[in-house]
Amino acid sequence: MKKTVLLAALLCILMLPGCDGNPQAHSDDAEELIVVGFSQVGSESDWRVANTGSMKDSFSEANGYELIFDNARQKQENQIKAIRTFIQQNVDYIILAPVVETGWDTVLEETKAAGIPVIIVDRKVETADDSLYCSWVGSDFRREADMAMQWLEEETSDRDAQQTMEILHIQGNLGSTAQIQRSKGLEIAAKKHNNWVITAQLEGEFTQAKAYEVTAEYLKSNGTPDVVYCENDNMAYGVMEALDERGVQYGTGGQVIIISFDAARAAMELCRKGKINLCVECNPLHGPRVAQLIERLEAGETVPKENCVEEGLFRPDMVTQALIDSREY
Numbered sequence: 001m002k003k004t005v006l007l008a009a010l011l012c013i014l015m016l017p018g019c020d021g022n023p024q025a026h027s028d029d030a031e032e033l034i035v036v037g038f039s040q041v042g043s044e045s046d047w048r049v050a051n052t053g054s055m056k057d058s059f060s061e062a063n064g065y066e067l068i069f070d071n072a073r074q075k076q077e078n079q080i081k082a083i084r085t086f087i088q089q090n091v092d093y094i095i096l097a098p099v100v101e102t103g104w105d106t107v108l109e110e111t112k113a114a115g116i117p118v119i120i121v122d123r124k125v126e127t128a129d130d131s132l133y134c135s136w137v138g139s140d141f142r143r144e145a146d147m148a149m150q151w152l153e154e155e156t157s158d159r160d161a162q163q164t165m166e167i168l169h170i171q172g173n174l175g176s177t178a179q180i181q182r183s184k185g186l187e188i189a190a191k192k193h194n195n196w197v198i199t200a201q202l203e204g205e206f207t208q209a210k211a212y213e214v215t216a217e218y219l220k221s222n223g224t225p226d227v228v229y230c231e232n233d234n235m236a237y238g239v240m241e242a243l244d245e246r247g248v249q250y251g252t253g254g255q256v257i258i259i260s261f262d263a264a265r266a267a268m269e270l271c272r273k274g275k276i277n278l279c280v281e282c283n284p285l286h287g288p289r290v291a292q293l294i295e296r297l298e299a300g301e302t303v304p305k306e307n308c309v310e311e312g313l314f315r316p317d318m319v320t321q322a323l324i325d326s327r328e329y
């Protein structure tokens with residue numbers, strides 16, 4: 001572990017933690033590993049599994065890191081416990097993929113007092129004092145939703161504007177940035193169209209099993225929706241399972257339009273087959289991005305507070321087998 005020099009530790013405490021580089025703190029021995037504690041949300045989705053893989057690959061011993069990994073199983077209390085353990089272990093950096101946006105101030109004040117820089121990855125945190133973390137890297141979830149809504153508007157432009165378009169909304173974990181922003185995008189678009197009606201907002205927890213459960217239950221007592229807006233791929237698989245059970249056709253040429261977020265390989269396969277009408281990309285490969293931020297901090301540089309990833313969307317006509325094979329997740 002690099003953080004062994006008392007002077008360096010004092011410097012860490014005196015500075016706003018990690019928002020400026022601190023090369024003196026880590027330059028005493030090039031052989032020593034940088035110790036990183038990573039609190040991961042869980043393993044709820046293909047996206048999350050790919051994200052964990054990317055982080056583990058980047059923070060390997062071969063790359064000069066010792067990674068202490070903690071899977072919080074979608075519970076904020078587990079993340080807070082893990083961060084406190086990282087503080088006791090006196091790690092060099094803490095990486096937090098927060099399950100929800102709020103409720104982090106106290107524990108982040110503790111990391112600040114310990115002089116440990118925190119990098120937020122994927123979803124965001126809402127803090128009273130943004131010096132409590134050093135930098136964030138992730139997706140613009142609102143932009144993802146807006147792109148999807150623009151596509152839906154174009155896709156359904158030839159429908160009778162007097163006829164209601166029923167949208168079933170399957171949400172991810174309430175309070176997570178991915179849920180908040182993707183929901184906001186849909187809600188705002190629906191308000192702009194008199195005939196777009198969100199018939200229900202059901203929490204699918206970003207998992208296939210929960211999305212299947214809530215959709216199957218919904219379909220028992222409601223009509224078939226025109227659109228299902230699924231806030232991630234795994235929930236789209238659960239929705240499709242429930243629709244399959246009732247013999248409802250979906251996708252291109254079907255009765256129900258399916259919109260999904262992430263664009264992981266399995267979803268891209270379904271999109272190529274026309275089962276998903278739109279895959280909105282959400283890139284999970286943050287490992288190299290976070291590692292680059294740490295390298296810059298180690299070099300004494302100041303890093304940007306916000307680092308947003310560029311993403312696109314895919315319709316069935318855009319997805320070739322070669323594209324699927326070339327995807328990293």
Ligand code: AHR
Pocket residue numbers: 044045046047048122123178206231232233234261262282
């Ligand atoms: O925060 C990113 C979201 O979390 C992904 O869309 C989802 O699949 C994951 O679980």
